[in-house]
Amino acid sequence: MKKLINDPDHVVRESLEGFAAAHPDLVRVSFDPTYVVRADGVPDGRVGVLSGGGSGHEPMHNGFVGRGMLDAACPGEVFTSPTPDQMLAATQAVDAGAGVLHLVKNYTGDVMNFEMAEEMGEGEGIDVRSVLIDDDVAVEDSTYTAGRRGVGGTVLIEKLCGAAADAGHTLDEIADLARACNDEVRSMGMALTSCTVPSAGEPTFDLGENEIEIGIGIHGEPGRDRIPLESADEIVERLMEPILSDLPFKEGDDVLLFVNGMGATPIMELYLCYRKALQLAEAHGLTVVRNLVGPYITSLEMAGLSITILRMNERRTALWDAPVHTPGLRWGR
Amino acid sequence: MKKLINDPDHVVRESLEGFAAAHPDLVRVSFDPTYVVRADGVPDGRVGVLSGGGSGHEPMHNGFVGRGMLDAACPGEVFTSPTPDQMLAATQAVDAGAGVLHLVKNYTGDVMNFEMAEEMGEGEGIDVRSVLIDDDVAVEDSTYTAGRRGVGGTVLIEKLCGAAADAGHTLDEIADLARACNDEVRSMGMALTSCTVPSAGEPTFDLGENEIEIGIGIHGEPGRDRIPLESADEIVERLMEPILSDLPFKEGDDVLLFVNGMGATPIMELYLCYRKALQLAEAHGLTVVRNLVGPYITSLEMAGLSITILRMNERRTALWDAPVHTPGLRWGR
DSSP states (O other), X not given: OOOSOSSGGGXXXXXXXXXXXXXXXXXXXXXXXXXXXXXXXXXXXXXXXXXXXXESSTTTTGGGBSBSSBSEEEEEXXXXXXXXXXHHHHHHHHOOSXXXXXXXXXXXXXXXXXXXXXXXXXXXXXXXXXXXXXXXXXXXXXXTBSSSOOOTHHHHHHHHHHHHHHTTOOXXXXXXHHHHHHHTEEEEEEESSOOBOTTTOXXXXXXXXXXXXXXXXXTSOOOSEEEEOOOHHHHHHHHHHHHHHHOSSOTTOEEEEEEEEOBSOOHHHHHHHHHHHHHHHHHTTOEEEEEEEEOSSOOTTBOEEEEEEEEXXXXXXXXXXXXXXXXXXXXXX | OOOSOSSGGXXXXXXXHHHHHHOTTTEEEETTTTEEEETTOOOTTOOEEEEEEEXXXXXXXXXXXXXXXXXXXXXXXXXXXXXXXXXXXXXXXXXXSSOEEEEEESOHHHHHHHHHHHHHHHHTTOOEEEEEEOOBOSOSSBTTBSSOOOOXXXXXXXXXXHHHHHTTOOHHHHHXXXXXXXXXXXXXXXXXXXXXXXXXXXXXXXXXXXXXXXXXOTTSOOOSEEEEOOOHHHHHHHHHHHHHHHOSSOTTOEEEEEEEEOBSOOHHHHHHHHHHHHHHHHHTTOEEEEEEEEOSSOOTTBOEEEEEEEEEOHHHHHHHHSOEEOSSSEEOO
């Protein structure tokens, strides 16, 4: 295992210390329990938006805390769910009287712990809504999941919900937005190489010299097929076909096309794949009105990519275009 | 070789097609000869800022074309200098009557071709200034270089010069700024793994299972030492010591600290290394007033990092904070 780490048990802690030191204008990091909140706090009467999950997917979720996206994130150990006490402390920190939305990726540990945190938050008098994200079309159930896994759609939903909170929408309205987006977003990923969890010290899975995994999960959990290496265009077709055929909306619709790097994929290759994905989306009758290309939901040093398509409309496009300023995603107009 | 590509000879072209399709609001890509310019053009009477070099270091340089940074970039084939005709065409495209600054990383091919382009530009009546960037303290001469190599400092100088052009500074003033920054910036990098050039089809160099290369170049060219794997803190010390001892400025100065991922390094590891680099900078008496953490000048899928320290002052900090909106680096305030 070659990694830029010290003691494998301290990776998350030491990384968060560096993260906090790098971005004091945007985030505050608390330890015991561990959570990240926006530095400027949530204004009175505004909804708080929170997410969390295992570490190792950076910039998601910590890197999306700031202005115009998440108000809080709860990082677990690498590929391990955060605990309910982390979630409760973060929920309390970003409750400004209008309630807190929990965005939960569909993995068994996350779901269980967020359910407990929701109850604990309600017990403290905080209005908590929880929305499950399960956009991965690759498999129906998987190693850590009953039902579809939550993957790339999470990044997009976090952006839109953060913008909606900034715009003063209510907790119910933002929860409805998250659910509606989750109903209309689909993703699928693939891997060229494995990732290595620091505490495990060896690759999560083995792929042959010319083998790739189609439908990979973001923790290296198995996908649909293990096949010989193909051209980028063929691989993109293999990801786009299941996404397009599963879309619950019709030709002529506007979409956001997101080509995500798994961690070790050169930017050059992501744009090369975006080119093909765009051609296929257009051939399917979709209009790509917005896009995102880059490593935003990663699996440590895995090489590979995922593709996500989200239906857009006027409201979602306006929320997408709203200013965002976080360590991992930011723009201004 | 496992890569997300089609024909190795078409990687740069197909990637640029995807890049152009993804960012029509920010860039225009021309082919024959190949160059990238900002979509909204250079306003009359404003200096144009141009850079270029081999592809494979994305987001540098193409990803830094837009508003508030580069006006044009000339991408060569992977790790291969662009040609003078590319540079001339791009220079002509961004000349708005106030001249064009060429920011040139110190590699023999780039230097030679940019010199020719400068002459050709002057022959066309365009006022061209060229500034050489050579911030890498690892080696005095190297495979592709007489003198020190140009690395991470390039990203920072491109940002500052782009902001200065936006602020209406003259060609001489911006060239002076670039030279002054180059005099006060130092970098050094290391690799855990090699990169693979698509047309070569095999890793550029071999590292043993527990071996790392200290002082690596951004094309995989040899550095100072090949040593057994160490802890992240020890590795960061090995990079920071030569940088700090070479700084031509004194304790008490303000600096920007840039921790750069080489391509395959998890963001989590970059922040973990930032933590240690910050501690060492502060112990050396420097005040880190700004920072940048992430993969900005990469070497395809190489795992590793580089560290860059640039002296800051009031003017540079204001230019750093100025809005920037490019595919690879953007923020707004």
